Amino acid sequence: MLNMELVGLVTLMLLYAGFLEPLGFVVATGLFLFTGFLVLGERRPVRLILITITLTGGFYFLMAALEIHLPQGDWSGLWEGTLEGVA
């Protein structure tokens, strides 16, 4: 019998691998951690949000301090269509 938590987490890791560079570190990691905690049954909203933000932000600024460049993400493609529609 397959363990659904395990399937969920493996899928989540594959999604993270795929979306890290397009979405950028901050958004991808935030979603990754938040969903990971959810999949494993963490339901307290304050805890969920607080831990996600502290970790993602903390790691991002630590790497920035060490001058290691994390993926910023490329959001230009997302807006292109919208702007064209407006124009």
Next chain:
Amino acid sequence: MGRHSGGRSVIDGILLGLTTVLTFYNLTLVLAGCAVGTIIGMLPGLGPISAIALMIPITYGFEPSSGMILLAGVYYGAIFGGSTSSILINAPGVAGTVATAFDGYPMAGKLGQPGRALATAAYSSFAGGTLAALLLLITVPFLADISLSFQSADYFLMMVLGLSLVTAFASQGEHLKAMLMTFLGLGLSTIGTDLTAGVQRFTFGRMDLIDGISFLLLAMGTFALSEALMMVLQRRKAEDTPVIPTSGLRISKSDVTAIVPTITRASILGFFVGVLPGAGATIASFLSYGFEKSLALNPTPEFGQGNIKGLAAPEAANNAACTGSFVPLLTLGIPGSGTTAILLGALIAYGIQPGPRLIVDEPQVFWSVIVSMYIGNLFLLALNLPLIPYLAKLLLMPRSILIPLIMFFSMMGVYLVSFNTFDLYLIVLVAVSALILRILGFPMAPLLLGFILGGMLEDNLRRALIISDGQWTFLIDRPITVVLLGIITLTLLSPMIRKLVSVAASR
């Protein structure tokens, strides 16, 4: 280094090591390594291999000696942290601290003395590590001296011996599985560009595989990440609520007098078991536990019920064995355990060629690692005695938070080295495969050892073959190779011989 100047150069070496380690920067690294190692090692399921693998990406920008000092600190820290979780929640992070839980957990739980149990563990580890570091200091320079005369053929056979010992020391009935994992590791090490001929092997034409699989990725995938996935499958039991010590960690004078002889015996035993490739901390701790148990007459409380000697012996032995496992690494450049294998991988990544020439070519790295062992053990004691009651609260971290964290740090660790998302997919694949293999009872350490030794093994075999004009007779040309070949054969046959003997005995 001649034999006559041996004594003087040891002192020179220690001084060199001291001047390297005793700078503010490096002392901070030792302290940081011990602290981080303790914390990671304490987390259930994560052992020293995971702890070191998680810390390696951080050390890439460092001087080699600073990097090794940090990683060595992480190593002792993780061992000590593992003992803490063995004692407080009966959940040993690694096999090496299983014996610690035999008497440590009852002492903390049933007898209600978590402070005494942790203090005994801390002092025993410290004594074990320090005594073993002393033995290391005596043996290593001499062994390095001898091993300078080794040739490629001897190296090749030494590595084969190391790998076969790992198989022979695998637990009962697991010999074949350990051997298969060693071969899998050797096979994985051939992926990438063959440096002698420049041919690409098993890259499937992908750019991402041209440099092969990084040892860090393999270590994280087979240890940290697959251990996290294993935790998903193992639900935590209700009885695992830790007993957090409230007061400071103290032991009485009578306790000290009771355990001093035990610690001395266990440290010496542990060191020499640790030197043997493949044996290591697990066997050392079980052996010394059994030894103390057989020596004790009418122990109170009984062994397994919280006896202080039953806790001190495995703790001193596993720390001494960890130090002992540095001997083959530093003298021959051949790691005898999964943990020293990953340290070897780190050395190679820093651009240092490990082996008998390490003491001559990189004396600073060599001696600072040895000196940092004393200092690391000292810091560990100073750090943990007051802080453990607070650090132990980490054990209360729910798995719903812990597991995603380990997943994140494993994936980021790999990504930050290559900045290639291919590696992220690959580590997930490695971790899932490792999880399946773990469930089927395959050990992971032989895989890592085979993988890291694979490149050097091939290199030395090729060199030996070139020297002997492509003739395999180099294997039986000199007495030393014949002797090594004989030991290898015996080692590989030993499981079968043991089985035959036990069958004959039962008839």
